[in-house]
Amino acid sequence: xxxxxxxxxxxxxxxxxxxxxxxxxxxxxxxxxxxxxxxxxxxxxxxxxxxxxxxxxxxxxxxxxxxxxxxxxxxxxxxxxxxxxxxxxxxxxxxxxxxxxxxxxxxxxxxxxxxxxxxxxxxxxxxxxxxxxxxxxxxxxxxxxxxxxxxxxxxxxxxxxxxxxxxxxxxxxxxxxxxxxxxxxxxxxxxxxxxxxxxxxxxxxxxxxxxxxxxxxxxxxxxxxxxxxxxxxxxxxxxxxxxxxxxxxxxxxxxxxxxxxxxxxxxxxxxxxxxxxxxxxxxxxxxxxxxxxxxxxxxxxxxxxxxxxxxxxx
Amino acid sequence: xxxxxxxxxxxxxxxxxxxxxxxxxxxxxxxxxxxxxxxxxxxxxxxxxxxxxxxxxxxxxxxxxxxxxxxxxxxxxxxxxxxxxxxxxxxxxxxxxxxxxxxxxxxxxxxxxxxxxxxxxxxxxxxxxxxxxxxxxxxxxxxxxxxxxxxxxxxxxxxxxxxxxxxxxxxxxxxxxxxxxxxxxxxxxxxxxxxxxxxxxxxxxxxxxxxxxxxxxxxxxxxxxxxxxxxxxx
Numbered sequence: 392x393x394x395x396x397x398x399x400x401x402x403x404x405x406x407x408x409x410x411x412x413x414x415x416x417x418x419x420x421x422x423x424x425x426x427x428x429x430x431x432x433x434x435x436x437x438x439x440x441x442x443x444x445x446x447x448x449x450x451x452x453x454x455x456x457x458x459x460x461x462x463x464x465x466x467x468x469x470x471x472x473x474x475x476x477x478x479x480x481x482x483x484x485x486x487x488x489x490x491x492x493x494x495x496x497x498x499x500x501x502x503x504x505x506x507x508x509x510x511x512x513x514x515x516x517x518x519x520x521x522x523x524x525x526x527x528x529x530x531x532x533x534x535x536x537x538x539x540x541x542x543x544x545x546x547x548x549x550x551x552x553x554x555x556x557x558x559x560x561x562x563x564x565x566x567x568x569x570x571x572x573x574x575x576x577x578x579x580x581x582x583x584x585x586x587x588x589x590x591x592x593x594x595x596x597x598x599x600x601x602x603x604x605x606x607x608x609x610x611x612x613x614x615x616x617x618x619x620x621x622x623x624x625x626x627x628x629x630x631x632x633x634x635x636x637x638x639x640x641x642x643x644x645x646x647x648x649x650x651x652x653x654x655x656x657x658x659x660x661x662x663x664x665x666x667x668x669x670x671x672x673x674x675x676x677x678x679x680x681x682x683x684x685x686x687x688x689x690x691x692x693x694x695x696x697x698x699x700x701x702x703x704x705x
Numbered sequence: 706x707x708x709x710x711x712x713x714x715x716x717x718x719x720x721x722x723x724x725x726x727x728x729x730x731x732x733x734x735x736x737x738x739x740x741x742x743x744x745x746x747x748x749x750x751x752x753x754x755x756x757x758x759x760x761x762x763x764x765x766x767x768x769x770x771x772x773x774x775x776x777x778x779x780x781x782x783x784x785x786x787x788x789x790x791x792x793x794x795x796x797x798x799x800x801x802x803x804x805x806x807x808x809x810x811x812x813x814x815x816x817x818x819x820x821x822x823x824x825x826x827x828x829x830x831x832x833x834x835x836x837x838x839x840x841x842x843x844x845x846x847x848x849x850x851x852x853x854x855x856x857x858x859x860x861x862x863x864x865x866x867x868x869x870x871x872x873x874x875x876x877x878x879x880x881x882x883x884x885x886x887x888x889x890x891x892x893x894x895x896x897x898x899x900x901x902x903x904x905x906x907x908x909x910x911x912x913x914x915x916x917x918x919x920x921x922x923x924x925x926x927x928x929x930x931x932x933x934x935x936x937x938x939x
Binding site for chain 1: 707708711712715719722723782783784786787789790791792793794939
């Protein structure tokens with residue numbers, strides 16, 4: 392579907408993207424992860440034909456950049472970071488303009504498409520509003536509608552959830568997941584949990600290089616993951632609970648955190664590698680008359696990989 | 706071709722959404738009206754010669770103000786990225802914007818049609834120079850619009866775009882008045898490069914293919930330079 396080979400981009404003497412090669416298959420959701428300034432946006436901009444690569448090749452289907460750049464552009468729907476739209480246009484006028492440029496000539500067809508998009512992206516109430524008056528989340532939705540105007544085979548989204556509130560993040564993620572069933576999606580983010588929740592495959596970029604490129608599951612298997620145990624107790628007091636936990640292993644990294652309910656006491660216990668203290672904790676607490684409300688282990692594999700991979704070069 | 710039309714219509718409408726259009730048109734009408742009619746009754750001639758002789762100077766300030774936003778604003782708010790990632794060629798974009806600006810300047814001239822109407826009430830107007838003058842004005846406007854667009858494509862700052870545009874248009878306007886300083890060997894070349902003499906011929910009612918060719922070349926060179934700038938900057 393998309394084949395990127397030895398892609399390099401220099402801004403004057405600064406090398407933003409250094410020899411990146413990625414292949415993206417049809418129907419895949421690829422997450423580009425990386426710290427700020429890693430080269431995610433530059434990579435996406437080259438894929439969409441906005442920037443010209445300093446060297447390297449991009450193939451999309453049977454088309455080559457830059458000879459078939461117009462054909463590639465019409466295959467790709469692109470949502471730039473923070474959706475920079477024309478502020479003085481109404482949402483409807485803007486979508487109409489985009490539809491015309493993307494070659495939907497027929498008035499009826501345009502209208503049908505707007506109805507579908509306004510359903511999918513939740514635009515029905517804002518069609519008659521100037522884009523400049525919309526909140527960031529709403530602008531992002533208009534941008535998403537723009538990207539999906541012609542129902543393109545490939546969607547490229549640059550940090551689609553940055554700056555949104557939790558409801559909007561959940562909505563955008565569900566949209567990505569639902570359209571990702573039939574489309575190829577590439578999106579960049581620096582939120583690990585988001586990549587974990589939505590992507591089939593993750594490529595981690597640091598200092599302009601791909602430092603890891605694998606399925607989410609395989610990536611997690613790569614490291615002896617740290618894990619975090621969340622424990623909530625009822626009917627216990629903090630001091631006694633702490634000393635009890637310490638009695639399992641004096642080196643245990645226990646931190647009391649704010650409980651989610653009033654009469655609870657909550658702890659977060661860090662354990663490294665493949666150690667699992669859950670059974671010891673359970674057995675110890677069984678001896679008391681406290682009640683375990685929560686005892687859960689969260690793997691922090693992705694965080695660990697991310698930190699290791701992006702730190703070693705820096 | 707359709708793409709060019711879509712962009713041109715969108716940009717043309719954009720002028721009238723913001724107050725810019727109304728401000729520029731009012732300013733244009735006030736300035737031309739004042740300069741023209743302040744001496745009209747003194748000269749006591751029923752023609753528009755003074756109006757058209759002023760036009761190049763006024764255009765070289767007004768038109769860069771019209772065109773300065775076309776690329777600079779897009780670059781500044783970032784919508785340039787959206788524009789360039791839609792299935793459009795650089796030529797489509799540059800020409801679409803060029804036609805929008807030219808159409809806007811032409812529509813700015815429409816209210817001034819009341820001058821010849823008014824003058825024809827009080828005296829005998831020769832239609833030739835008037836018609837020629839308006840045709841010439843549109844050619845001149847097109848040439849200056851293309852220069853303004855070129856200036857706008859150079860920078861993301863609208864003020865800088867305006868100043869560069871004014872400098873270019875003003876240079877073309879006054880070039881034939883600077884012939885005095887030029888070595889005599891290149892005089893004919895410099896005179897041909899200046900816009901005023903070509904405009905003056907057309908506005909006398911003489912439509913010469915050399916003058917038309919001159920304006921078309923200015924448009925071609927500026928739009929082509931814009932294309933090169935767009936290509937080099939991405």
